[in-house]
Amino acid sequence: MDYKQSICLNGHQASVNININSVIDSFCTECGAKLITNCMNCDFPIEGDWSRSGAGFVDLTHHDIPIPKYCVNCGKPYPWTQSALNAINEMVNLSELNSNQKDDLKGSIPDLLSDTPKSKLAVFKWKNIGKTILPYIHDIIVEVASESIVKALYSK
Incomplete structure (x- = not known):
């Protein structure tokens, strides 16, 4: 996992390519709810996009990254x-x-x-x-x- 997602508390996906070490303190443009990038239970990052590198280049083409229902680390519902x-x-x-x-x-x-x-x-x-x-x-x-x-x- 190279990036994490930012998703509001209501489930609107804001971004799939937040730097894994970044801290986000903003709100959803669709509903105004707080955005999160990590599980609120265990603080594990919400898996986002990835970069594929090879032959000296980095491909940052966005892929359809689904909004997960449960944390991959602790299994709790988002x-x-x-x-x-x-x-x-x-x-x-x-x-x-x-x-x-x-x-x-x-x-x-x-x-x-x-x-x-x-x-x-x-x-x-x-x-x-x-x-x-x-x-x-x-x-x-x-x-x-x-x-x-x-x-x-x-x-x-």
Whole structure:
């Protein structure tokens, strides 16, 4: 890793090529939230772009660098991921589902955000138990879930 990213607390990517030793003290141009470049839990840099050198030159061509959901060093969710988890959890709490159904859905939320062996089960639960909530969490899911999970959730 040659560079780190700067991402606001709401998940807007500001830069992918911050010098690994730089300290950023600025705010998001999209929403005004504070920008971070390191995990707030363990202070590990958020992996950014890299330079490829060879034959005496450095290629600084930018690549599509995804916004990570979890810290590669400590495994904790980044603030934007935690916000998504909290928002979906709150939607479940506000629903008219019974407490067992709510618990089932809440327990499956992390498996909606990352492809895991339990993701298909989570999709099944949400398409059956949580179908009344799915339209309301659509935008949250699209922003933080993998493309395959989004397709599975919203396909007929």
